[in-house]
Amino acid sequence: SAVPGFLSTQLPFTSSFQRIDLERQSLEECPQLDFVKELQFLNLQHNLITKIQNLSHLQQLVLLNLHDNHISDMAGIEVLRSLKILILGKNRIHEICCLDSLSKLNMLDLHDNQICRIENVSHLSELRVLNLAGNNISKMENLQGLDSLTELNLGQNCISVVTEVDRLPLLQRLFLSCNNITSFDQLACLGESCSLSELTLDGNPVALETWYKQAVLRCVLHLRQLDMKRITDEDRRMAGVQARKEEEKKKESHKQTIHKECFRVCLYVICRLVEAGSGSVQSLSLSDSHLAELDGDTLRLFGLGALEALERGWGVQTAGAVTVITFRYINFDAIVPTLPRIRVKFPNLSHMIFLETNISRLPQLAALAQVRRLDQLTIHPDGNPVVSLTLWRSFVIYRLHHFNLQRINGQEVTMNDVIAAERVFGTLGHIAATETPRCRLLLLLEESRKRQLQFLLEGRGRRAGLSPEELRDNGKLLGEGLSRALFNYPSRDCSAESPEEKTKQLFYTNLKGEALHKLWPSMFAEMVRDCVLEMRDQATFRQASLAKLSETK
Known part of the structure; x- marks a missing residue:
């Protein structure tokens, strides 16, 4: 009978005594077969055998199948020097041993045992298939010397880091399903293999990552099959797109690092430009900890001290020319008090950029409503954790769209975006405006909003002679304004109170x-x-x- 999953070629048996099948015979020990010394194939699977014995005379034995028995020790196998296929899966073996004389071994199956370590196999230079699935192995080691190995099965073990794959020059199929691999860094060794074509990683935590397939394809360029599924041209195209994005991200990160490390040098260079009379860059404030510079229509503020430049006297023409303000390395909470002054001082401001400003919560974004009119908003992911929140963009659209906001981080704000934001936050704002007590509303809202609220609650519109339809429309608009106004940051500056x-x-x-x-x-x-x-x-x-x-x- 054939051996499932392992025997792929017919052995050249010429005599009925070259092949004996004793499967499922309830044997408790290996039988005495002295009369068939020419035996090449012996099948003893699904029995109750506890020891490998009575086989020393079988010097021509090529295949021994002891699958599903009660064997706990490999002792006794060393006498079979001609053995090429050894199947000991589903036994009770704790240690790989006694293989020193089996140099001709092509296939070794030890799956579903209790083995904790890969050892004593590096001398098997002709071994093509090694199956160690379903054991307790935690480390890939001692694989050097297996120069003919084409298939390695380590599924259902405790492996967390893939190593030594680069020491297997002919490895084509590697099975690592259901282990403890959690990150792509632990798979870096796979990229060193030039022969690997089939790989399984399903059942590992890393396989749950969003860009799992693309990351693996970037690592193993010649892969043809992943998790038993064929790799398509579309998969490779997506992997290429993701690789380019990662490369751009790395370049940007590298650029930011260089900027931080060379900040003082940059200050020195700009200072020299000013001294040389450069007309394109005007330094407004310069020190070893902050910088404020005006370059055309862009005002750049670096460091907390740069906010002092906003307090200085600005000519009407110069201030009117500013359309973009960039904040960098300034805590956003320190920027908030300056927003009303920015709105008055720079009437044509249309774009604000925040880099490394520690914007971490949605209510902070509501403070930008104090600028009133803003066409574009850019919040760089570096140093602004709020960008990682799913609803941050929708919140900005809901709170600022009525101030003519058109683009966020370079992406256009569409009507569908506005409707989606209103659906999420509009309901919340309506509930807050209707359920919050009147006294609490007066505490939260600004003075202009307080007057509007008093107008609405006291029914002054009737005394002003407005029609019921006009009153209803005004109330609706005021209600929408109040709903947005409740999303303020901070609602009240308690820190300004004296002791x-x-x-x-x-x-x-x-x-x-x-x-x-x-x-x-x-x-x-x-x-x-x-x-x-x-x-x-x-x-x-x-x-x-x-x-x-x-x-x-």
Whole structure:
């Protein structure tokens, strides 16, 4: 009978005594076969054999199949010097050993055992297939010397890093399914193989990554099959696109690193340009920790101290020419207080760029509404964690679109983007505007919004002679404005309060608490008494309640 998955060619048997099949015979030990010394094929799989013995006379044996037995030790196999195929899968073997004299071995199957280490196989220079799947192996090691190996199966083990693949010059098929490989860095060794064509990595954490297939194809250029699926031309094209993106990202990262490391040098160069009378670059503030420069219509601010340039006197013509402001290496919370001044000082500002400014939360983006009009916004991923949030772009569109925002990070804002942002945040804003108590709204909103809210709540429109339709439209527009205005950052600058003010607030809070504690028992008794008296006559109470509801409606 054939051996599933292993015997791919027919052996040249010429006699009935060259091949014996004793499968599923409940044998507890290897049988005595002294009368068939010319035996080449012996199948003893699916028995109860515990030791390899009684085989020393079989010096012509080529294939020995002991699959699915109870063998725990490989001792006894060393006498079979002519053996080419050894199948010991699904046993209880703990250690690879006793193979020193089996130099002709072509195939070794030790899957589903209890082996913890690859060892004692480096002398098998003719070995073509090695199956160690389903063991407890944690490290790929001792593979040097297997110069003929074409297939290596290490699936269902505990391997976390792929190594020594570059020491197998003829390896074509490598099976690593269901191990502990978590990152592409742990697969770097695969890129050193020039012969690998088939690979399996499914069942590893790394296979769950978004660009898993493309990353593997970038690493192993000659791969034809991944996870038992053929690699298509489209897969290779996508891998190439991703590779170019990664390369661009690395170049940008390298560029940022160079900029940081050479910051002082750049300051020196710019300073020399100013001294030389260069007309294109005007330095407004220069020190060893910050830089403010005006280049054409672009104002660049580097470092916290560069914000001081915004306080200086600006000519109307110079300020009017500024359309782009770039902030770099400045904490965004330090920029927020300057936004109202920026809006007034630079009336033609249309584009703001933030690099390394530590924008990490969505409410921070709402502060940009203070600029009022902004055509473009660029928030670089480096140093701004907020860009990694899924909804950051939708939030910016919802909060700033009515200020003529047209592009975010170079990408055009479409009507579909506006509708999607309104669907997500518009509902939230509406609930916040309708459910927040009036007193709380007055605390959160700016002065102009407070006046609008008072106008809406007190019904002044009726006294102004507006029609019901006009009142309804104005209320809708005001409601939308209030919904957006509630997404402010910060809602109130508590950090600006002096210690004396905080002490006073704490004192009056404690004083009110003590007074309420003293008055509460009598207040509670009065509340209960009033409720009981009011509901004593239930018929009258129901009529009064209905009347109140009718008036409210």
